[in-house]
Amino acid sequence: MQRRKIHMLVLASGFLAGGMMFGSSNAEAGATAEMLANTCAGCHGTNGQSGGPAMPTISGMPAEYMNSIMAAFKSGERPSTIMGRIAKGYDAKETALIAKFFAKQAWKSAESAPQSKNRTLINPKLASTGGKLVKKAKCGKCHEDDGMTQDEDTPRMAGQWVDYLLFKMQDLKNEHLAIPQPKKMAKRINKLSAFELEAIAHFYASKK
Template sequence: MMMKWRGWALATGVLATSALAQAAPPSAAMLSNACAGCHGTNGGSAGPSMPSLASQSKEAIVEAMKKFKSGERPATVMSRLAKGYSDAEITAMAEFFSKQKLHATSQTLDKAKIAKGASLQDSNCGRCHIEDGKEGKDDTPVMASQWLPYLQMQMAEYQSGKRKMPEKMAEKVKPLSGDDLEALLHFYASVK
């Protein structure tokens, strides 16, 4: 009804001089900038438990937001905030962040673990987390340069069963030791 009235007003020029008539729907930047208070300017996070969204795969963000919205993926604030956006708005934000430059985090990582992770990643994770985790197949998230504490929190949620592991991932993760997984996370966090 609101739109109808607005459409009529626009067509008849009733609102020609008001701010309302001249306002375009929220742009991708308008929608996305609001996220930056928690995820950093242009999605480059400075907080170790908060994922960077810059350069994240568009499909992965869309998938995450849908699962936050439905409650399928465990969350605190994101399950509530995701409900504030339409599917089209989520897609626009996902596209905005996917186009931002990869945010190189400066964090303390273990060199031996990075080396071990590097030797494990290709055969175990590389089919989906392609290009050393700088890209993701389909809706697989980009892992490169992500904060280690964030990655560790997510892995813990997967292993506790709170967050559901994709089947292919579960197959690969099952035989790996806790040390192996930790090494893989150090590796992905180190990729710039």
């Protein structure tokens, strides 16, 4: 049910973005980083600060991480509903410009985003359970400072949308999707129940 809801959100925003011609002729000479990055705003929000629960906030994402993710979306190594198609619309030079632009934008936690009717509100009790689970599973070995830290191969999770985090972990656990991820993480995630994933999503979302 959760998935169905999210896919509908994805479709709705795809509809919006269609008007912006992503993946078509953005290769025009002289496009600035800001102009290129504007195409992403329809889904990821202004400057990458997402306003909708199914879309990850990407502001402040380290450029190396975004470059490698975009390349993996493009090649299909990383499964996606829509990003594969979008990534194909940019060459490596344009992607590098876009990545540099987003890396410079400040992170804004989802909580402070304009209200979205569809989002799941953070449940403090679930978040506290999630905190204990994360500690037990030692997710902090890589996701340091309660998911606040991000570097060239680990994304920020603190303050991300509850819905996106849950959706992503369900996908990470789904072996048919085979999303690239560290073996040490897959081992940990695979052991978690649906309820535990939900609690963890609330925990990371509750951190600012």
